Amino acid sequence: MSFDEPAIHDFHARTYPLRIHSGTDALIELPRELQRAGASRALILCGRSVRERTGLTQVIETLAGGRIVGIFSGISEGAPAECLEEAAAKAREVQADALIAVGAGSVIKGVRIVAMLLGENRSLLEMATVHRDDEPPVSQRLAAPKMPIFNVLTSPTSAQNRGGSAARYRGSAHHLEFFDPKTRPRAVFWDTRALATAPAVLARSTSFEVYWWALMCMGAVRTANPLVQASRRHAWELARHAYPKLGEADDAAARINLCAAALLQNRDEEDGGRPWSCQLLARAAYASAVGVFNHYEGVTQSRGYAAFAPAMIRELGAAVPEVAHAMGEALGMELPSNGNGTEAAEQVAAQVARNFQAQGWRTDLHDCGIPAADAPRLLALALRNFNANHDRLLDRHREAMLAAITKTIAP
Helix, strand or coil: CCCCCCCCCCCCCCCCCCCCEEEEEEEHHHHHHHCCCCCCEEEEEEEEHHHHCCCCCHHHHHHHHHHHHEEEECCCCCHHHHHHHHHHHHHHHHHCCCCEEEEEEHHHHHHHHHHHHHHHHCCCHHCCCCCCEEEECCCCCCCCCCEEEEEEECEEEECHHEEEEEEEECCCCCCEEEEEEHHHCEECCCCCHHCCCHHHHHHHHHHHHHHHHHHHHHHHCCCCHHHHHHHHHHHHHHHHHHHHHHHCCCHHHHHHHHHHHHHHHHHHHHHHHHHCCCCCHHHHHHHHHHHHHHHHCCHHHHHHHHHHHHHHHHHHHHCCCHHHHHHHHHCCCCCCCCCCCHHHHHHHHHHHHHHHHHHHCCCCCCCCCCHHHHHHHHHHHCCHHHHHHHHCCHHHHHHHHHHHHHHCCCC
């Protein structure tokens, strides 16, 4: 790091208590964590594949002894609202006093919302962030105590240590957002056996989010505060070396390194970096991917990330040439500092596309059956994303975003 870079030195950082258990037999520490929290009636929450295709929930039951009172295995991709309400009902039925999330992004974020339902005793709509046209969104204050959460990762995810969550919703919003720092986990487990339960193809899919965010955040390193700079640089260093090794001989180390990169992304947020809205190109691509993910089942969020990043760089890169330039540098490009912004954006977009394609990702959604006529609807959903558009910045770039979305979804 160069110490003459224009880092921001006026910032606020906060640190939340968290214990991390990593490596071989890391789950052995789970009973002690439950005891430390005073939990004697923990409910395991996971997806159907974890319950039916792995022995992981049985391992946890054996380790925790009589402290497990049940298993709910109905949390599906995207954490649909109805399955979270069912999970909360199950927790009330068994009188749970702790929640053990076993899985990756959808399960981890979904369990936070279950804790909110249990603690607040309010409906999802009453707790969700409120969006009004042409006004900043308002995050609801959720003041009630929440029961302790313990996260057992089956794949690296930046959802592992956050207070924010989102759920699929069948109403007009298609996407509900929540925030409550009291739902951060007491402990996170990077157990090699648990991480190995995800097939390599699934690990590559879920971990791409970590890789993607690490690259996008490299576009906003120089103007971040010193703590955030460290997290972003090392998260990218870990992710760019580890992601290609998934499925190879040192797969176990790669998965843990990606877990570490994801945790650094969480720390980025705690240190005032706002990684989910760190720069315009990341905001636009992230919000568009989330809109597609929540509107069309079968299109993963990672697939959307891979497709929308090059498109948004191409359409918006000239508006933030320093961001596009920094992303190109992270990928080893040598770009003239005073070159044409539009040409540089095109070059960086092409390089990002080649990088993603080399990792096995297609960089368009032309095969997903999404009609071009849906682009305005998807733009509207993107602009309702709290993380990406909390200050309505994206509203100023509607036309460019609409063009990028249209070109990405349809030939």
